[in-house]
Amino acid sequence: MDIVIAGGHGRIALRLMRLLTARGDRVRGLIRNPDHAADLEAAGSESVLCDLELNPDIQTAIGAADAIVFAAGAGAGSGVTRKHTMDRDGALKLIDAAKAGGISRYLMISTFHAEEPRGDEVFQAYMRAKAEADAALRESGLDYTILRPGRLTDESGTGRVNLARRLKGADVPRDDVAAVLRACLDDPRTIGRQWELTRGETPIADAISMAATAGNGEG
Numbered sequence: 001m002d003i004v005i006a007g008g009h010g011r012i013a014l015r016l017m018r019l020l021t022a023r024g025d026r027v028r029g030l031i032r033n034p035d036h037a038a039d040l041e042a043a044g045s046e047s048v049l050c051d052l053e054l055n056p057d058i059q060t061a062i063g064a065a066d067a068i069v070f071a072a073g074a075g076a077g078s079g080v081t082r083k084h085t086m087d088r089d090g091a092l093k094l095i096d097a098a099k100a101g102g103i104s105r106y107l108m109i110s111t112f113h114a115e116e117p118r119g120d121e122v123f124q125a126y127m128r129a130k131a132e133a134d135a136a137l138r139e140s141g142l143d144y145t146i147l148r149p150g151r152l153t154d155e156s157g158t159g160r161v162n163l164a165r166r167l168k169g170a171d172v173p174r175d176d177v178a179a180v181l182r183a184c185l186d187d188p189r190t191i192g193r194q195w196e197l198t199r200g201e202t203p204i205a206d207a208i209s210m211a212a213t214a215g216n217g218e219g
Contacts, residue, residue: 001020001025001026001066001067001185002025002026002028002064002065002066002067003020003025003026003027003028003065003066003067003068003069003185004027004028004029004030004048004062004065004067004068004069004103005017005027005028005029005030005045005068005069005071006030006052006068006069006070006071006072006090006094007029007030007070007071007072007073008028008029008030008031008036008040008045008047008048008071009029009031009033009036009039009040010071010072010073011152011154011174012071012109012152012174012177012178012181013029013069013071014039014040014043015174015175015177015178016069016071016178016181016182017029017040017043017044017045018043018044019178019179019182020044020182020185021043021044021045022044026046027044027045027046028045028046028047028048028062028065029045029046029047029048030048030049030050030052030061030062030072031047031048031049031050032049032050032051032052032053032054034047034049048061048062049061050062052072052086052089052090052093052094053085053086053089053090058093058094058096058097059096059097059100059101061097062097062101062103063101064101064102064103065101065103066103066105067103067105067106067107067185068094068098068103068105068106068107069106069107069108069109069181069185070090070091070094070106070107070108070109070133071109072086072087072090072091073086073087074086074087074126078122079122080121080122080125083122083125083126083128083129084125084129087126087129087130087133088128088129088130088132088133091108091133091136091137092133092136094106095136095137095140095142098142099140099141099142104142104143105142105143105185105191106137106140106142106143106144106145107144107145107146107147107181107184107185108133108134108137108144108145108146108147109147109149109177109181110130110131110133110134110146110147110148110194111126111127111130111148111149112148112149112150112151112167112169112196113127113148113169113196114127114130114131114134114148115127115131134146134148134194138194143191143192144191144192145184145190145191145192145193145194145195146193146194146195147177147180147181147184147195147197148194148195148196148197149172149177149196149197149198150167150169150170150171150172150196150197150198150199151169151170151171151172152171152172152173152174152177153171153172153173153174154173154174155173155175156173156175157173157174157175157176157178157179158173158176158199159176159179159203159204160176160199160200160201160202160203160204160207161176161180161197161198161199161200161202161204161207162196162197162198162199162200162202162207163180163195163196163197163200163202163204163207163208163210163211164195164196164211164214165194165195165196165211165214166196167196167197167198168198169198170198170199171198171199172197172198172199173199176197176199176204177197179204180197180204180207180208183204183205183208184208187208187212189208189209189212190208190212193211193212195211
């Protein structure tokens with residue numbers, strides 16, 4: 001499988017790259033800082049310089065692929081404006097590039113309870129940006145999967161999660177988010193689904209099966 005990951009230097013992205021390249025997939029990570037290329041190469045991924053905010057031709061930059069994973073974000077310390085230009089508009093530009101390039105599979109890392117903004121002004125802007133990007137993806141006609149993880153941690157993954165349309169707030173290791181993304185890429189039952197994700201007691205494969213049969217999972 002040939003997979004493009006936007007936000008290629010992110011902590012979930014790098015974990016996902018290691019999982020995918022270890023099994024022989026070709027992975028290309030989009031980065032805007034060339035200094036990050038070595039970290040992607042260490043994870044087994046190719047690097048593509050492509051600033052989602054500034055590049056006028058994203059489709060040419062990504063070329064052909066079997067799937068896209070949007071793992072990009074404005075990041076800590078950014079303000080309201082960049083939540084709009086990256087967390088929302090970056091995702092939307094990549095949706096357009098996927099459609100233009102005939103790439104139907106699109107996985108989105110979103111945020112827990114995105115339609116319920118909370119916190120300070122900046123965090124509320126972030127949540128609104130993610131909710132709007134999710135809505136655009138649901139309406140895009142692409143074969144989407146939207147994952148909305150709880151509070152992210154760097155603890156070691158357990159391979160056991162909760163996955164459902166709606167969950168109570170809890171944390172989840174980034175390792176397990178990456179592992180769920182890998183599983184979603186392989187499982188057509190995850191297409192057209194939007195799920196929240198936290199740590200749990202159910203093995204990932206079983207959690208996906210349970211979530212897929214519990215309801216349509218659509219937003």
